[in-house]
Amino acid sequence: MSEQTPLDYASAGVDTAAGDRAVELMKSAVSRTHDSTVLSATGGFAGMVDASALLGMRRPLLATSTDGVGTKIAIAQALGVHDTIGQDLVGMVVDDIVVVGARPVLMTDYIACGKVIPERIAAIVTGIARACEAVGCPLVGGETAEHPGLMAPEDYDIAGAATGVVDADLVLGPQRVRAGDVLVAMASSGLHSNGYSLVRRVVELSGADLGHEVEAFGRTLGEELLEPTRLYTKVCLDLVEALGVGEDGLHALSHVTGGGLGANLARVLPVGLGARVERGSWVVPAVFDWVRRSGSISWEALEDSLNLGVGMVAVVGADAAEEALATVRGAGIDAWVLGDVDEGDHGLSRAGADIRTVSGTKGVQGGSVELHGTYLTA
Secondary structure (H helix, E strand, O other): OOOOOOOOOOOOOHHHHHHHHHHHHHHHHHHHHOOOOOOOOOOOOOEEEHHHHHHHOOOEEEEOOOEEEEEEHHHHHHHHOOOOHHHHOOOOOOOHHHHHHHHHEEEEEEEEEEOOHHHHHHHHHHHHHHHHHHHHHHHHHHEEOOEEEEOOOOEEEEEEEEEEEEEHHHOOOOOOOOOOOOEEEEEOOOOOOOOOHHHHHEEEEEEHOOOOOOOOOOOEHHHHHHHOOOOOOOHHHHHHHHHHHOOOEEEEEEEEEOOHHHHHHHHHOOOOOOEEEEHHOOOOOHHHHHHHHHOOOOOOHOOOOOOOOOOEEEOOOHHHHHHHHHHHHHHOOOOEEEEEEEEOOOOHOOOOOEEEEEEOOOOOOEEEEEOOOOEEEE
């Protein structure tokens, strides 16, 4: 019998020293997200925040969300750029909890990889930390797991979870929406982090080169596809402050992610009410038209998959619309009136060549959204 080299964790494919090195590289970025509420936990097994501020709330409700960034990671891997994908993660998670009016108080992340490459892990976490710092959400914990034999050395995936708090009296949602409300759109920064299975298929079938300069983008295709998700948490909380939550203020928010504008807006409308969206109220950014033309995709299929330039929608009382527009624009984000809410729960009877109704999506029996007109392209 031949002699066998004694096994240990490293020979099995897990390099704990590399993990420790990654932690050292990311430490300073993570610490910049910490404020006076963050406490050090013994041994680093758990992150802790001081929740004393909740004592001043009448009925504090905790809001939580978890998500990943999907197959956009494949673009990051193909380009060897890993410090932007973290912002996508934060946007997908934190901007979901702000939809109910919750202020984020902590976030954690999880990275699974085939092999820990310290510099790459540090780049990913640095991107997460930068985004957390931008929205004022402490990054208080995380885990990096090495999965040799299950994932290829270059493969990785990331996920995150965030918790926020909102007073019960200030919860946003369908219960506040009324006929006559105005829909205020907030521009997306691009594709954000949804629909990349479709987008990557278009790139593959069209033979497009990620390194090719596209005149309409003013940069390479790869750079455009990797543009980070816009962060809306601060501006949404600014709207709460500026407009108030109530009859004439802010009523609901819709984060436009997977499923597109119609599906996500329908989720924040009550049964019996409908929203009318004017497709021609904005110019669809060039990247969406590139996907459509390069993949020979119908507008209907596109609006079921991508945000088409609208990343967040605020549903506000009619008298608050102008202040809402000014608040969003003051934060450096383009904003416009997208449409309004009416008493009709729109049905197929009103369907036409330029009208489409979306309702009953993502397991939520809410209102309906009627998309009118045709999209404008540059």
